[in-house]
Amino acid sequence: MVFTFSNIREILTMKLVGTEILSELGRNIYAVRFIGKLEDMREERSKIILTISDDKNKIQAVFLPRLAFGGANFEVKLQQGKVYVFYAHLEPQSKLCYIDFFAELDKQSQLRFLLGMFRTYFRLAFMGDKLAKS
Numbered sequence: 114m115v116f117t118f119s120n121i122r123e124i125l126t127m128k129l130v131g132t133e134i135l136s137e138l139g140r141n142i143y144a145v146r147f148i149g150k151l152e153d154m155r156e157e158r159s160k161i162i163l164t165i166s167d168d169k170n171k172i173q174a175v176f177l178p179r180l181a182f183g184g185a186n187f188e189v190k191l192q193q194g195k196v197y198v199f200y201a202h203l204e205p206q207s208k209l210c211y212i213d214f215f216a217e218l219d220k221q222s223q224l225r226f227l228l229g230m231f232r233t234y235f236r237l238a239f240m241g242d243k244l245a246k247s
Contacts, residue, residue, distance in 0.1 A: 119145040
């Protein structure tokens, strides 16, 4: 699965169009990666509800640790206030963001992410619908 570079603002605009999940930019954003600061984390039964922000926008996300790579033995090492790259898939009917996995952000991975995001939006701005359809 290819995770599209995105941001919280674009994720909040998701809607189901036919069989695709599209953003207001017309991009298919079923599987996304985005940077966010973990604001809050609470456990409910077998899931963890995360509140993630980018200083301007907030999103509620669901993480299911038992479905993570380590299964039932997976240890959640998220800390409030830290910045992560979240890899997620979206459910537009109920406006949910399901976190598949995450990685703590260091300077090098942040630079890689921002470069990928810049390339994505640059191509969208100058190639228009060609990128949105691919």
